[in-house]
Amino acid sequence: MLEKRHWFLLLIWRTLIQVVPTLLGILLIMFIILHLIPGDAVDVMAGESGGASEASMTLMREQYGLNLPAWQQFTHWFANIVQGNLGFSPRFNAPVTQLIFSRLPATLGLMLAAQIVAMAFGIFFGVVMALFVGKWPDRFLSLFTLLLYSLPGFWIGLMLLVLFSVQLGWLPSSGNVTIGAQLSVWGTIKDSVSHAILPVFSLASFFIAIYSRLTRAAMLEIAHQDFVRTAKAKGISPWRVTVHHVLRCALIPVVTVAGMHIATLLSGAAVVETVFSWPGLGRLALDAVMARDVNVLLGILFFSSLLVLAANFVVDLIHTWLDPRIKVR
Template sequence: MARFILMRLMHSIPLLIAIIALILLMLQLIPGDPVQAMVGDYPVSPAFREAITKQYHLDDPFPTRLLSYFTNLVQGDFGYSYQFQRPVLDLILTHAPRTILLTVTGFAFAIPVGILIGLISGTTPNRRTDHLVTTASLLVYAIPSFWLGQILVLGLSVKLGWFPTQGMQPMISRAQGFDWFLERVHYIALPALAFAVHEGTRFARIMRASVIDTLSQGYIMTARAKGLSRSSIIRKHVLRNSSLPLVTIAGYAFGTALGGAVLLETVFAWPGLGLLFVQAVRMRDNMTVVAVVIFAAIAIILINLIVDVLYALLDPRIRSRA
């Protein structure tokens, strides 16, 4: 297993290098004046333009700039954000925990609910319960997450005043201990709910299809012939074997979400990587854009590795081949 993990990590290095090179090339091809984008609408003097051009090597050939970026990246230098007046690594380390908090909270609700709904629907195929659950899941999944977030804000925040409309914490707070925790829960409730509803319905549909497929396998018929109870078959055989496709989809969705839930974070003004990415793109802060993409790529690679390990733990056949 250790060799398998090491080989996967080694294979991920060329992929990560290709992603970084591609995003840098795309930013290079975007039309516009990067110096003017740094200062906004203010006029740029020739001396200032020349200084910025030399400082950020904007006049160097692309291969030279690419090599320079990789050299600095190996040393832990992600560059400096002229727009935010901070090192890019500090921005990532500040915003990443907020995105991780939102993602983990959303998945903590989405995965159990999705498994439960999919299990109920899959074990009662083509019955009234199955039709009701499947129709409701399809309708809810069809709702875009950003639109659902806006509906929640209008209904539960603006109309009823139960939750704050945006942000992560109050402007002024003296709360400590458990009260401090409740304040943060109050702010994260709506974005996490919007995230969990969208992902949970997708997990439910995948789980339903997997449960139906598992129930048609020969070993399930053998278990029934042995006299095992329905609950025992579902708990010992159906649930575990049906979870494999869900692990794949959930792992990919989790890794993608760690790169920043752009739409939800924008709707709720949640100060995570998604909102940082949108702000950086608008201000043409290329170093920050590249850093967020790198963080997202690393997150997806690591989560996929974890998914492979979970596969090996859930399925002994995979473990023997690893």
């Protein structure tokens, strides 16, 4: 028990040592890139209002701190982060923390559902292809996953939108809930699921292909190792050998790749949210880019970086559960 506790504390300490400089470097690079873009939030707001005097624009820049040198803006912004304050959004006229937390549940729900769907279908397809290698199920699923891998997720989303929403009318085309609907608890759940089906599959399609091919390759490699032959020689049932010996070891590279693709999943969610008008961080980031709202963009980047780093920490924990030989050094 003490050994497990010591390992867990060591893992947390190692993660923190890696997180702080990584997060600081990401924020600094992103801050520099955003400040290289011509214009600022005041220019955009002046253009949307049809024009503004130079004096009023100067006053607004002083109000939001946009008249300070870039290094001072970053220093003030980072000092506010330490205090738990992500600043104020000139474009949305609201605190950045409030904006992010109002959109974060929708994005996290979409990402989590897509990851679960991708892992479930990807591992299942991979197991089927490995068990029937060279036969028609393997060839059919290999072709199907190749198509999922080759086609962009937004194009798949648009095609699903045309088929199931426009042509058949089975599923809603936008949003995550039906606005203004007075529904029961079960009706609310059913409504949320119906809105999520198309975005979740559009986001998960690319990752289904990756996980299935990776599971297939890992299982075929592990199936010929000595410990699997020994298990079969002991008379263990083929099902138990496949699940407890082959598949469990094959999941280690799958989990590793799943952790590495959290950032890709997050960027894909931004595209899918735009296609399906999903009210998440992706659409908020797009609006912030168009409005040159640096505070909102940095806040979204900050939370996104924390999400990716937390996912990598969870992956380390799952690795130790799948393979007890893995230790923290």
